[in-house]
Amino acid sequence: MNIKELLNRSDQFLAERGIESSRLDAEVLMADLLDMERINLYVKYDYPLKNNEIDSYREMIKKRAQRIPVAYITEKKEFMSLEFKVREGVLIPRPDTENLVEAVIEYCSQNEMESPQIIDVGTGSGAIAVSLAHYLENAKVVGVDVSPTALKIASHNMEKHELSERMSILKSDLLTEFIKRKITDIDIIVSNPPYISKSEMKDLDPEVKKEPKTALEAGEDGLDFYKSLIPQSEKIIKNGGKIFLEIGYQQAKAVKNIFGDNWTDVEVKKDYSENDRIVSATFNKKDPE
Structure with a gap:
């Protein structure tokens, strides 16, 4: 044949x-x-x-x-023109998420940042963290996750692209490890979090349901992750630091409302399909009155 x-x-x-x-x-x-x-x-x-x-x-x-996704069968997926190892237990990188990486790269370029300290929260396969370390040649990037599978795959992809000198993978529940270590000088926090509500989960394609539920579902309204991450970010990000978050296409207003008085320049960016996809904000801590 x-x-x-x-x-x-x-x-x-x-x-x-x-x-x-x-x-x-x-x-x-x-x-x-x-x-x-x-x-x-x-x-x-x-x-x-x-x-x-x-x-x-x-x-x-x-x-x-x-209905096993093709990427899980081949154990690889292209993202930002780079090849990543993936397997069951980690989220498969999506083209829409390239908008998130490009927004961070553009921000660093426009502000001529020499050696930005970047944390990728919920790194999964490491696609975002590796891409940022690859294209921002002086950046120092940490990818964090709680999943042993994700940590293993992200470490593999970091080593595959020879980025170990400027990048590391850390086990942390969101930013708790950084808070424990009293880190306060982070320039950029970036994340493609779980943002699907419980009610939306049942309508997902069979292939998507093969991906880890913890990387997809975020409570009744799909906002649990943002409600935890944004307050945590205030404890480790430097004044003038930036946060970039991927969102569901109907979540822009709800996510913007989670940012409190310590955040300014809250902006929404669209993806290639003209859907709301990224919320960014600048940390400017208000002095207590």
């Missing part, structure tokens, strides 16, 4: 099981199996597959038919 024949069969098999991106997924999995760019499949349609390749590919297709 050649590539074209097996792709056609797999496309039909996945489509019959409700996979809308059946052809794309079949091609991505085939390219991963053969360790080639997807575009090269078209010029090698007649390539005869070996029996062990056919068997391995069929196992991949079976997993996809069970």
Whole structure:
């Protein structure tokens, strides 16, 4: 059996099981199996597959038919033009989150920050933290998480991109470890938190439900994370420091309302689809009267 024949069969098999991106997924999995760019499949349609390749590919297709995300099957995902290892137990990086990284990079560039101290809260695979350390060559970045799986995967991605000299991974429940250590000089706090409400969870696609619930759900209104992180941030961020948070497309007003009197310049930025996606604010602590 050649590539074209097996792709056609797999496309039909996945489509019959409700996979809308059946052809794309079949091609991505085939390219991963053969360790080639997807575009090269078209010029090698007649390539005869070996029996062990056919068997391995069929196992991949079976997993996809069970609605396991492609990224969990291939154990990799591109983000900010960098390749990241992912696996079950960590959130799969989304293109929308690139807006968050780009906003931080733009802010550092515009303000000519020489060596910003950055914390990525809920780092997951480390996609945000690694990307910031990669593109901000003098930044010092810490990715924090409570999940042992996330800490392991984020550490792998940090080492994969050779960033250990300027980056570290730390186990912490939000910012509690920094508060314990009386850190007070952080320039930037960034996070793509869980922001899906309990009622919204049941309507998620089957693939999304395969991702860790703790990285998705944030209480009855989807705001639990913000209500905890923003007050904690005030204890470790320096005066004039900045926070950048990804939000759900309907959450801008609610998240803005969580910021108290110590925050100024509260702004909302849209993503590529013109949906509200990022809330940023500047910490300016008011002196007690």
